[in-house]
Amino acid sequence: MEAARGIADLGYKAVLIEKRERLGGTPDEAQYAALTPDLRSAPKAIGEMVDAVNNHANVEVMCDTTVTSSTGSVGDFKISATQGGKDITIEAGAVIITTGFTHFDPGRETQKYGYYEHDDVITLVDAEKMFSSGNFVRPSNGEKPKRVCFIQCVGSRDRQIGNEYCSKVCCGMSSKQAIEIREMLPDCKVFIFYIDMRMYGYWENEIYWPAQEKHKVNYIKGMATEIIKKGDQLIVKGEDTTLRRPMEVPMDMVILAVGMEPSQGTKDMANVFGVKQNQYGFIETTGGPLNTVSTEVPGVFAAGACTGPADLEDSVSMAGAAAMKAIASVRLVPA
C-alpha cells in the first residue's frame, strides 16, 4: 500500500493486486490489535493506509486477484492473473513484490511446545486476536490467567529446522504484548524467556525499559524446551541460564513468539517473475546493504518481509525506496 501510494503520489499509475478479498495484509488477516512499538491501533492505522490507496485517483485496486504468469521485461511487462475466476491481463512498466511473510507454525516438527495439544499454549498472533476482541482469557476454561509467559525464538535462530535467522520483531512484539497484558490484568504475572533481547535502536527505551520498570514484566534469560500439562496448569521446562539451573515453572498460559517464514505468495511470485530466492525461500535482493529493493531482474523490485525478516519501519522505508526505483527504472528504459 505504501509503495502504491508512493508511485501514485509521483504522478504515475499504480495497480495494486491483492489475492485476498480486501486490502490490509497480515495485520488485517491476523487481526493485529496494536502496532509495535507505539501501541497505535492497528485497525485504525492500517485502515488509513487502505483508505489512502482506495481514494487515490492514480491507484487501481484489484482484490481477489492472483497473478499466475508474466512475460515481457522492464518497461513492458504483461502480467496474467485470475480475478474472481476470470482471466485478465495487466500491463506494467515495473513490478514491486510485497507478498510478505507467514507466521512460523509452532505445532510442526521438532517443536516440543504442544501448540496443538494444549489449549492454553497460543502464539503472538492468537494473542493479538484476543486483544482485538478485548477478551484475554485462558482458552481452556475462559478464566483470566494469573501467570503468563512468552517463549522467544520459536522458529527463529533454530538450525534444527533450518531457520538460522533472527526474525527481528518478536522480542519487541512480545514486550509490547506483555505490557498490554499487565495493563489489562494487573494481578497477572508476566514472564519473558529469551536468548538475547533484540531491542535495537529506540525499542530499548520505547518498550524494553517501560516493560521492566513501569509494568513489572519479568525477563528471564533462559531457553524453554518443553511444555507439559499438570492438572489445570502448564509446566514450562528448560534452563534458566542466569540462575544456572534447570527450571520447571507453572503457567496458566504460554505465548509462543513465532518467527517469520516466507509466505506462499512470496515463493509463487518469485517463480512467476523469475527472481532468486535465498536458502530460506525469501526473495534475494542485490547490492548488499547499499540496495535493499532491487532484484536481479531489471524492473522487478521487492519490499518488506518478502525479502526476509522486517519490522514495520523496514517495510515502510523499503516500500518508499521501491516506489522510487520502480519509477526510475521505467523512466530510464530507452524509448
Added chain:
Amino acid sequence: MEAARGIADLGYKAVLIEKRERLGGTPDEAQYAALTPDLRSAPKAIGEMVDAVNNHANVEVMCDTTVTSSTGSVGDFKISATQGGKDITIEAGAVIITTGFTHFDPGRETQKYGYYEHDDVITLVDAEKMFSSGNFVRPSNGEKPKRVCFIQCVGSRDRQIGNEYCSKVCCGMSSKQAIEIREMLPDCKVFIFYIDMRMYGYWENEIYWPAQEKHKVNYIKGMATEIIKKGDQLIVKGEDTTLRRPMEVPMDMVILAVGMEPSQGTKDMANVFGVKQNQYGFIETTGGPLNTVSTEVPGVFAAGACTGPADLEDSVSMAGAAAMKAIASVRLVPA
C-alpha cells in the same frame, strides 16, 4: 547520495550540499575499510556512490558548503549557505536532511576504559583506519597483538550518560572486525564481551555464526567495567555473567564498540529547518513506524542516522523513501 540519485533518477534536479571538501560521509571521513555485513570494500562501494552523483546530469554537487539558514516553505525554500567563505542562496522545493551521526567519544565522562590514557585501547573507528592501512598492530609498540578483545555498548544502552538506545550496528561491526583480525592474524585470539548480541535478521547467519564457527571468535557474555595497565599488557576487569564471577583478563589490545550520537550537523540542520529533535538530539520523524522520513515541517524530510541509530540498509531504504516523498511533496503543492 542515495537520496540525491533517487531524485535525479525521477527526472528532478537534486542539489547535494556537503560541508566537507568531498563526498563520502562518515565511511570516507573515518576511513572505513569494509562494509558490514558483506565485507565489501568501503572505498570502492562508497566511491561508486560518489561517482553516480558526480556523473549524473540532474545532480549538482556543492562541497565545502555549509547551510546557515532557510526561509520559505514546501515548494519554495530559500536556503542560505556559505561556500568557500562566499554567501550563496539555493532554491529548493523540498529538503532532505542526511547529516548522519558522530561516533561516541569513549574518553569522556564516566568511561573507565582509559581511551586517552592507554595507547592500546582503541575504537571500532580506529581499527577500521588500521585495516584500511593494512597495518593492524599495537599502537604502543608496533607489534602484532596476540590477544584482542571488543567491548560492546560503549556509549549505548547507558543511562548514566543518557544514551539509553541501542546503536544497532556495533555488534555486527565488531563481529565483522573480529573476523578480519582472525584472517589477518591467525595466531591472535579474539574475544567479544557483550550484553546481548544484537544480530537481527540475516546478520545471525552472515556474521555471527561464521565468526564463532569458522573464525573461532570467542563471545563472552560479560560487562567490562574498567581497563588498567599492567606491565606491557592491558587488564580488562568486569563480570563474566555466564561463569558468574569477576573477571580480570589480560589483553594486548582493546577495541571499544562505540555507539552513535547525533552529529553537530544534525543538530545544526534541525535548528535551521525548525524540525524537532528527540531527547538525544536526533531528528524526530512523524507517523511512528508507518512513516520513517517525514518531519513535522511539510517539505522537510530526514533519512539515515540523523534520525537515530541506523545501519546501511536502513539508511539506504530511508534515502529512497525520502527521495520519493520529497518529490511527491513538491508535486502536491497547490499551484
